[in-house]
Amino acid sequence: xxxxxxxxxxxxxxxxxxxxxxxxxxxxxxxxxxxxxxxxxxxxxxxxxxxxxxxxxxxxxxxxxxxxxxxxxxxxxxxxx
Amino acid sequence: xxxxxxxxxxxxxxxxxxxxxxxxxxxxxxxxxxxxxxxxxxxxxxxxxxxxxxxxxxxxxxxxxxxxxxxxxxxxxxxxxxxxxxxxxxxxxxxxxxxxxxxxxxxxxxxxxxxxxxxxxxxxxxxxxxxxxxxxxxxxxxxxxxxxxxxxxxxxxxxxxxxxxxxxxxxxxxxxxxxxxxxxxxxxxxxxxxxxxxxxxxxxxxxxxxxxxxxxxxxxxxxxxxxxxxxxxxxxxxxxxxxxxxxxxxxxxxxxxxxxxxxxxxxxxxxxxxxxxxxxxxxxxxxxxxxxxxxxxxxxxxxxxxxxxxxxxxxxxxxxxxxxxxxxxxxxxxxxxxxxxxxxxxxxxxxxxxxxxxxxxxxxxxxxxxxxxxxxxxxxxxxxxxxx
Numbered sequence: 387x388x389x390x391x392x393x394x395x396x397x398x399x400x401x402x403x404x405x406x407x408x409x410x411x412x413x414x415x416x417x418x419x420x421x422x423x424x425x426x427x428x429x430x431x432x433x434x435x436x437x438x439x440x441x442x443x444x445x446x447x448x449x450x451x452x453x454x455x456x457x458x459x460x461x462x463x464x465x466x467x
Numbered sequence: 468x469x470x471x472x473x474x475x476x477x478x479x480x481x482x483x484x485x486x487x488x489x490x491x492x493x494x495x496x497x498x499x500x501x502x503x504x505x506x507x508x509x510x511x512x513x514x515x516x517x518x519x520x521x522x523x524x525x526x527x528x529x530x531x532x533x534x535x536x537x538x539x540x541x542x543x544x545x546x547x548x549x550x551x552x553x554x555x556x557x558x559x560x561x562x563x564x565x566x567x568x569x570x571x572x573x574x575x576x577x578x579x580x581x582x583x584x585x586x587x588x589x590x591x592x593x594x595x596x597x598x599x600x601x602x603x604x605x606x607x608x609x610x611x612x613x614x615x616x617x618x619x620x621x622x623x624x625x626x627x628x629x630x631x632x633x634x635x636x637x638x639x640x641x642x643x644x645x646x647x648x649x650x651x652x653x654x655x656x657x658x659x660x661x662x663x664x665x666x667x668x669x670x671x672x673x674x675x676x677x678x679x680x681x682x683x684x685x686x687x688x689x690x691x692x693x694x695x696x697x698x699x700x701x702x703x704x705x706x707x708x709x710x711x712x713x714x715x716x717x718x719x720x721x722x723x724x725x726x727x728x729x730x731x732x733x734x735x736x737x738x739x740x741x742x743x744x745x746x747x748x749x750x751x752x753x754x755x756x757x758x759x760x761x762x763x764x765x766x767x768x769x770x771x772x773x774x775x776x777x778x779x780x781x782x783x784x785x786x787x788x789x790x791x792x793x794x795x796x797x798x799x800x801x802x803x804x805x806x807x808x809x810x811x812x813x814x815x816x817x818x819x820x821x822x823x824x825x826x827x828x829x830x831x832x833x834x835x836x837x838x839x840x841x842x843x844x845x846x847x848x849x850x851x852x853x854x855x
Contacts, residue, residue, distance in 0.1 A: 408693070
């Protein structure tokens, strides 16, 4: 049972509502940015590149954090496309 | 249909609210000039005294009194306050009324109810067969007809278990002593069987809808319960939109060819990752006015279905993310109103507009109260206590 990331309803403060499960979540600013980028239709690689440029981190760190977030998202019941 | 005349039962909205008061509110939203007759079983049903409540109220004999008593009272009511539509909201009433379709039609009363077969197929003790037919999951559910059988089933299934009455009440038990007490209480209040159901862990979901009698669903609103009382009642819920839950409901209603209002109670079994069927109620739930506030008025649609007796346009879905929180308030009544409804020797209508005049602060206290013709009046020095 998982909800496509594109279906999640969220606001600018990182409050997330899963419309299928009825659960609510809180994202930190980085998580919110990742979800927004993926919801906009960017590929994982393109979203990662964007993160590197916006957050001024090295690619290795960004890659690790990005992967950690996606793993966590799957555990929360979200489907990453 | 600007001023429909509609009878609605089940007006209590206390700790364990009935659907009637919510239905009345929804009807008033769509039909402000409707004439609404409240059918009550207790003078303290709180919806009697609500500001947007019924225009007139009549006490009814309990459905367990049988068809004759029920119809006789209905005839007397129709003579005084004619109505065109009847919306029963209590499981025990519906159980009786599905046998009286012809009698109701003869009286010019329109209803929109399942038939006997549909009603029986969704009964708690038949859930496993229904679930199997539809390919939906159901927790291990067993009807038990005596205490010894209950103890044997519990020993086989293990604790904790849900113990349920045929119509009402559900309690989780974790010990043999608690099981004994719960089953004994249900037998004494509702008779056999009691239903034992294996406990499921996970969030609870409810679906409110209207079946068209041909297997289709005219409207559906699905929620996740967000606040649950100690009795398992949903004190809060949020609208959700999950295709898997919709499919789950569609399969059940299609198999039953359900006609009329329904509420499907389901849980998302955390262990199996799938929805499981808990029960199907043959009526609107107490939260039916919540979608009406969002513009999706199920009671008004039901009246339309009773009126034209054809499939109306499907109701739109409630968008996900709307929530309700149950808000209890006090409603005020006057002893005169209570007296009018509590008189058992002869029944009379409680006209809410007229009785409110009598209850105005400037009015003299309306004592003595006539107690009917059973000899218990203040003038001869005898009295009796009403059993509320």
